[in-house]
Amino acid sequence: MNLTVATPHAIGRPGYSALLPCQPDSVRRARAFVSNVLQTWGIGDLVDDGEVVVSELLTNVIDHTMCAMAKVVIEHCPDGVVRIEVVDNSYVQPQMQEGDAAEESGRGLFLVAALSWRWGCAEHDWGKSTWAELKALAMASSAPNPVPKSENVR
Template sequence: MTATARPSALGAPAYSQVLLREPGAAALARQMVRTVLDTWHLPHLADEAAQVTSELVTNAVDHARGRCLRVTVTRISECRVCLAVIDKSHDKPELKTALPTDEHGRGLAVIDAFAQGWGVDTLQWGKRVWAVLGDGAGEDEQ
């Protein structure tokens, strides 16, 4: 796994990785996120972050276009991170209530349950779906 460390536009520490938009991408993204959180001494966020990352990536694999997607992890404060997946689709995900018999449709509900906030940023060529995890209520989310 190769992840690129670079400062974000806000100067916050960030890692990003471009992955092929294929079923194995979620496992690679989870591994990257766990490694980053360990590096930042935030292992208590690892399980929830891995679950949220998995849902974000799976949504992009299932619904986006293009060969690749980008996963980013940004440290927005001492104890908070923003996880994001960037893809080439303009279709915004919608939070739904899945029926017990539905096989799909729970991803955003999982993200909503674990994250302190989440949203979608429209980009010229696609979108960024992000979620904030960690302590620090009242701080800016991105």
């Protein structure tokens, strides 16, 4: 069994990151990582959605790239927002698949879009980062949604 080591951010927003091999077992470890961080921060109402989001983002990397490793990042942003990000060295952009809701695969980004306040993909010189932002229930009910759910950042 490989150990997932959470590394706290030294500068910037409060957060943690974990480097995981791109293999199916890492999805379970990423879910536990996100769950533990959210519980530690006292925002357990985001655990279920956060686990689904990180599962879908990491599964996309595992299934659609040739990356050996991916980094999972979770940050506590202002206004009750939590950013979950999967970073890899592939330039393959995630694409929403058109299809039937009853299909067993291809719905991952639809789930990410449905569960998140907003999401997107940022291209970098070294690869990409695909992210989703969730709002804690207390904040989500009182604040308007000024940004579209899907936002591709380049």
